[in-house]
Amino acid sequence: MSNVTVTKELISELRQVVEARNEQEVRKLLREMHPEDVAEILYDFSTEDSKFVIALFEGEYAVKILIEIDEDTRDRFLTNYSPEEIAKQFIEFMDTDDVVSIIRSFPPKLKDQIISHITDHEFAANIISLLNFDEDTAGGIMAKELVKVNENWTVAQCIDEIRAQAEEVSNVYTVYVVDDHDRLKGLISLKRLILAKARERVSAIMIEDVVSVPTHASSEEVSSIMDKYNLVVLPVADAIGRLVGRITIDDIVEVIKEEAEKDYELMSGITESVESTDKVWVLSRARLPWLLIGLLGGIVSSRVIGLYEGQLKIHPEMAFFIPLIAAMGGNAGVQSSAIIVKGLANNTLGTKDIFPKIIKELMVSLINGLVCAAIILAYNLFMSDSVELSLTVSIALITVIIFASILGTFVPMLLDRVKIDPALATGPFITTTNDLLGLGVYFLVGRLLYGTF
Amino acid sequence: MSNVTVTKELISELRQVVEARNEQEVRKLLREMHPEDVAEILYDFSTEDSKFVIALFEGEYAVKILIEIDEDTRDRFLTNYSPEEIAKQFIEFMDTDDVVSIIRSFPPKLKDQIISHITDHEFAANIISLLNFDEDTAGGIMAKELVKVNENWTVAQCIDEIRAQAEEVSNVYTVYVVDDHDRLKGLISLKRLILAKARERVSAIMIEDVVSVPTHASSEEVSSIMDKYNLVVLPVADAIGRLVGRITIDDIVEVIKEEAEKDYELMSGITESVESTDKVWVLSRARLPWLLIGLLGGIVSSRVIGLYEGQLKIHPEMAFFIPLIAAMGGNAGVQSSAIIVKGLANNTLGTKDIFPKIIKELMVSLINGLVCAAIILAYNLFMSDSVELSLTVSIALITVIIFASILGTFVPMLLDRVKIDPALATGPFITTTNDLLGLGVYFLVGRLLYGTF
Numbered sequence: 059m060s061n062v063t064v065t066k067e068l069i070s071e072l073r074q075v076v077e078a079r080n081e082q083e084v085r086k087l088l089r090e091m092h093p094e095d096v097a098e099i100l101y102d103f104s105t106e107d108s109k110f111v112i113a114l115f116e117g118e119y120a121v122k123i124l125i126e127i128d129e130d131t132r133d134r135f136l137t138n139y140s141p142e143e144i145a146k147q148f149i150e151f152m153d154t155d156d157v158v159s160i161i162r163s164f165p166p167k168l169k170d171q172i173i174s175h176i177t178d179h180e181f182a183a184n185i186i187s188l189l190n191f192d193e194d195t196a197g198g199i200m201a202k203e204l205v206k207v208n209e210n211w212t213v214a215q216c217i218d219e220i221r222a223q224a225e226e227v228s229n230v231y232t233v234y235v236v237d238d239h240d241r242l243k244g245l246i247s248l249k250r251l252i253l254a255k256a257r258e259r260v261s262a263i264m265i266e267d268v269v270s271v272p273t274h275a276s277s278e279e280v281s282s283i284m285d286k287y288n289l290v291v292l293p294v295a296d297a298i299g300r301l302v303g304r305i306t307i308d309d310i311v312e313v314i315k316e317e318a319e320k321d322y323e324l325m326s327g328i329t330e331s332v333e334s335t336d337k338v339w340v341l342s343r344a345r346l347p348w349l350l351i352g353l354l355g356g357i358v359s360s361r362v363i364g365l366y367e368g369q370l371k372i373h374p375e376m377a378f379f380i381p382l383i384a385a386m387g388g389n390a391g392v393q394s395s396a397i398i399v400k401g402l403a404n405n406t407l408g409t410k411d412i413f414p415k416i417i418k419e420l421m422v423s424l425i426n427g428l429v430c431a432a433i434i435l436a437y438n439l440f441m442s443d444s445v446e447l448s449l450t451v452s453i454a455l456i457t458v459i460i461f462a463s464i465l466g467t468f469v470p471m472l473l474d475r476v477k478i479d480p481a482l483a484t485g486p487f488i489t490t491t492n493d494l495l496g497l498g499v500y501f502l503v504g505r506l507l508y509g510t511f
Numbered sequence: 512m513s514n515v516t517v518t519k520e521l522i523s524e525l526r527q528v529v530e531a532r533n534e535q536e537v538r539k540l541l542r543e544m545h546p547e548d549v550a551e552i553l554y555d556f557s558t559e560d561s562k563f564v565i566a567l568f569e570g571e572y573a574v575k576i577l578i579e580i581d582e583d584t585r586d587r588f589l590t591n592y593s594p595e596e597i598a599k600q601f602i603e604f605m606d607t608d609d610v611v612s613i614i615r616s617f618p619p620k621l622k623d624q625i626i627s628h629i630t631d632h633e634f635a636a637n638i639i640s641l642l643n644f645d646e647d648t649a650g651g652i653m654a655k656e657l658v659k660v661n662e663n664w665t666v667a668q669c670i671d672e673i674r675a676q677a678e679e680v681s682n683v684y685t686v687y688v689v690d691d692h693d694r695l696k697g698l699i700s701l702k703r704l705i706l707a708k709a710r711e712r713v714s715a716i717m718i719e720d721v722v723s724v725p726t727h728a729s730s731e732e733v734s735s736i737m738d739k740y741n742l743v744v745l746p747v748a749d750a751i752g753r754l755v756g757r758i759t760i761d762d763i764v765e766v767i768k769e770e771a772e773k774d775y776e777l778m779s780g781i782t783e784s785v786e787s788t789d790k791v792w793v794l795s796r797a798r799l800p801w802l803l804i805g806l807l808g809g810i811v812s813s814r815v816i817g818l819y820e821g822q823l824k825i826h827p828e829m830a831f832f833i834p835l836i837a838a839m840g841g842n843a844g845v846q847s848s849a850i851i852v853k854g855l856a857n858n859t860l861g862t863k864d865i866f867p868k869i870i871k872e873l874m875v876s877l878i879n880g881l882v883c884a885a886i887i888l889a890y891n892l893f894m895s896d897s898v899e900l901s902l903t904v905s906i907a908l909i910t911v912i913i914f915a916s917i918l919g920t921f922v923p924m925l926l927d928r929v930k931i932d933p934a935l936a937t938g939p940f941i942t943t944t945n946d947l948l949g950l951g952v953y954f955l956v957g958r959l960l961y962g963t964f
Contacts, residue, residue: 230702248701249683318771326849334854342878356835370827377830382809396779401787
């Protein structure tokens with residue numbers, strides 16, 4: 059058992075021996091390490107130092123390190139290598155799906171140069187065919203490496219085939235069964251194969267009930283199918299049912315994470331998938347749009363409040379609660395939307411009828427609105443001498459919470475129905491709308507009440 | 512191959528035959544279906560109808576349906592069964608980890624009653640021991656079912672052992688190797704076992720380099736280890752290195768999803784894991800805390816603005832831009848925090864030094880602040896005749912965006928360093944603080960400028 063933890067001491071020790079180009083010591087320090095840990099350490103190293111470290115390892119191990127490094131760092135690191143070096147030192151030791159995910163974003167010319175230096179012709183052809191699929195489809199995620207056997211074979215023939223293919227396919231969980239035309243017919247677990255007699259027919263021991271996806275299935279569909287059926291590996295079939303690849307769960311964990319992050323980014327008002335390591339202008343560009351929408355919202359707010367300039371002159375205390383009303387509308391709306399967005403994503407909404415949800419939301423927001431309104435009423439009656447102001451704030455608050463909540467429930471469900479990402483409802487447009495709504499109600503109520511009393 | 516899609520027509524057809532208690536027709540409709548699809552259909556059925564449907568299936572199939580149904584629905588559904596029925600019809604066909612995840616939340620008495628009706632003594636004892644572990648630890652997620660062999664055995668003995676254990680263990684990916692004291696020594700993939708000769712020694716073909724976790728590892732640690740090392744299954748060892756269980760990737764996919772959701776909930780201001788199907792008062796309770804914090808923030812805002820009441824009387828136009836300043840501070844802060852929170856969660860922050868990040872954030876926010884300030888300055892100079900107001904809004908805006916961004920970068924990193932969930936920074940406290948900060952700056956600048964001009 060080796061559970062290495064990467065410590066600061068280890069990193070600084072390693073840095074010294076790497077900078078001294080002391081091969082022997084570097085090897086000694088890294089000997090017991092998993093490639094994933096080495097990848098983690100290399101984040102702190104310059105690309106030249108990384109190149110030195112990686113050159114010390116065998117092909118397969120070096121490749122594992124490379125796969126683990128995040129995309130930006132890897133792309134930068136690979137500029138230190140010629141296309142031929144990339145092909146011979148890395149690509150040839152990889153599975154097709156990893157190759158595709160690494161070289162997909164390269165410029166076409168570089169991609170072609172790398173592929174042209176691959177010795178194994180079939181491997182190169184597989185990569186070219188995978189690159190034709192869209193990145194976010196089953197075809198774009200799948201690997202060509204899989205073990206398949208003919209339905210008419212015996213168990214002994216199967217095991218010979220696995221032996222023949224064992225080198226190529228790194229993780230074997232199941233053996234796929236195809237007919238003479240390569241069409242997917244079933245699968246056999248390795249466990250079943252071990253327990254079967256050598257002369258048994260494949261067709262007699264295979265499971266026929268196999269879930270598969272077409273090449274054009276979206277990565278979200280793939281992830282929800284693997285999740286639903288608890289699959290570790292999922293076969294991919296082409297239009298005429300031929301087995302063309304397999305998708306393993308580790309590729310899908312990424313998709314699941316990205317999906318969850320997408321909602322998070324939308325809510326936080328970031329328009330692209332940025333990381334804190336990105337360049338200043340990339341970060342700036344990704345964040346400016348929401349700020350501009352907020353700015354526009356603020357300008358519209360200023361026009362709304364401007365309508366009541368005369369009243370503000372007489373009752374400047376009306377201004378005190380502008381932030382409260384605006385913030386509460388936004389908050390209540392985001393809460394409602396977030397619950398619906400989550401429910402839509404996890405398929406836990408139950409029925410998709412909008413009406414009962416709106417009724418429920420009405421009750422929830424009525425309770426919360428009443429509680430908040432009562433608290434602020436008590437505070438205002440106690441702290442200020444203006445009954446008008448106290449009533450205005452509370453009436454506006456309860457109205458705003460109810461309206462924002464119902465809008466927050468309705469909008470994501472509507473967006474989902476017209477096939478737009480419902481998470482947009484938690485983003486800048488709706489929160490800004492709720493802010494505005496709140497201000498409108500507040501000043502309207504204020505004018506009415508101050509007039510009345 | 513069977514890729515069934517659950518259609519509305521199918522559901523309504525099924526509903527009719529179920530309500531008519533027509534066993535034969537129900538069986539016919541469900542014959543080709545996966546248990547996961549049946550579970551999806553049952554959401555729309557009453558618990559009595561669900562009971563009728565599930566009773567038509569064999570033990571293992573019925574159990575798969577039950578496991579797929581979400582927790583609330585399942586708990587409600589199981590109240591239709593006696594403890595003995597639950598044990599005999601469901602529990603005995605399950606893996607230990609599934610049993611534990613289903614009965615953990617039951618009242619202690621019911622739990623004991625169910626366990627007492629389990630016929631297999633060892634199975635019952637395993638469940639009891641698993642229930643002792645905390646829900647969010649490796650011990651609480653792991654299953655007891657695994658295939659283990661002694662390091663001194665031959666490959667032939669291994670295969671006999673797998674045969675003996677095959678009934679119990681449903682998904683076998685790897686065979687674990689232990690010594691005479693049950694301590695984890697290595698593993699053998701099934702592929703390797705198939706390719707090995709019958710007389711080879713286990714110790715000669717096993718992989719010694721095995722990543723494992725202790726029982727007390729948190730579910731987050733487990734998920735990050737499985738993610739990092741791309742593992743489908745992870746062995747769990749006790750304090751003296753004995754192999755006590757295994758965790759499979761499907762259990763961890765749930766953890767990954769929950770983690771991602773936790774950040775989302777924190778940002779949207781929901782305090783518990785609520786679903787839209789929960790009761791009104793649960794939903795209300797989960798949402799009230801953030802609204803109350805928002806309310807408190809609003810009250811403090813009103814005090815801050817109240818300090819400038821006199822000025823507002825003379826210059827009511829100062830009130831127009833209160834929402835803009837407050838909203839922009841909140842937005843800019845959430846954006847910065849979200850990027851850091853994401854980076855911390857994915858380990859893509861690179862170095863954890865705070866200082867360079869603050870500098871970078873300073874530059875990003877300077878760019879965005881300048882752009883926004885320039886736009887609003889142009890707007891104000893064009894639309895209003897008050898140079899003071901125009902300058903106040905722009906100066907306050909740029910200051911607020913910079914401050915909020917830096918705070919938004921600094922706070923989550925600080926929280927992380929003191930082992931508090933950094934996602935808190937995107938929640939109500941910090942956004943409210945940013946709103947306040949904005950208002951304070953705005954009125955201060957306003958007073959200074961109006962005094963000066």
